C-alpha cells in the first residue's frame with residue numbers, strides 16, 4: 001500500500017462568487033518532491049494554504065499524515081500544524097529581533113518543548129548555516145534567511161514541507177542553491193515536499209509537476225525537464241483568440 005503524506009479529496013474553496021478551488025483530488029506520496037504550477041489566480045496558494053491547515057476549505061477533505069483536518073478542533077489543528085507540517089514562504093517570515101538559532105527554536109518553544117542547543121545547531125548545519133547561529137536576519141543574505149526559515153520548518157520533523165514560491169524573492173544563483181538544498185533533503189532524508197512555483201527551472205528540481213487551471217487539476221508531468229514544463233505552461237496561459 002502506498003502511503004500518502006497528504007491526501008486531498010473534492011477540495012473546494014470559495015471566496016464569495018470566486019471558486020479558488022473547484023473539486024481538487026490529489027495525493028502527495030511520502031517521499032517525493034512535487035511542484036504545483038499554473039497561471040496566476042489558478043488556485044495554487046489556496047491549495048497550499050488549505051493542505052497545510054492555514055485556511056479552511058468550503059468543502060472536501062484534507063488528510064495529513066493520516067489525520068483528517070476537518071474533524072479537528074482549532075487547538076488540535078494548530079498542534080498538528082506545528083508538529084507535522086512545515087511551511088516556507090516567499091518572504092521568509094523570520095522574526096527580525098531574534099537570532100537565527102532563536103528563530104529555528106521557536107516552533108519547539110511554541111509547542112512547549114525546551115529546545116536543546118544540539119538540535120538547533122544540527123538543524124542549522126543541515127541547511128549549511130552552522131556558523132550563523134548568532135546572526136539576526138538583517139545580518140544574513142536572502143538565501144541565508146530562507147535557509148534559516150527552512151531549518152525552522154524542519155526542526156519538528158514534519159511529515160510534509162510546503163513552500164509557497166520559496167525562491168521567488170531570490171536571485172537566480174541563490175535560488176538554485178536553495179533548490180539544490182531542497183532536492184538534497186528530499187533525496188537524503190525522504191522529506192516530502194510540495195512547492196508552488198511559477199519558474200519552470202525550479203519545477204525541474206521536482207519529481208512531479210501538478211498543473212492547476214481555474215481551481216482544477218489540469219494535468220501532471222513526471223521527471224519534468226524545464227523546457228517541457230515551460231512549453232506546457234505556455235499552452236495553459238495562451239489567451240483564447242477571438
Ligand code: ADP
Nearest residue numbers: 015018020038039040041042043044045046047
Ligand atoms: P494563485 O496562487 O494560483 O495565483 P490564488 O490561490 O492566490 O491563486 O487565488 C485563486 C483565486 O482566488 C483568485 O481568483 C484570487 O483572486 C482568489 N482569492 C484568493 N484568496 C482570496 C481571498 N482571501 N479573498 C478573495 N479572493 C481570493
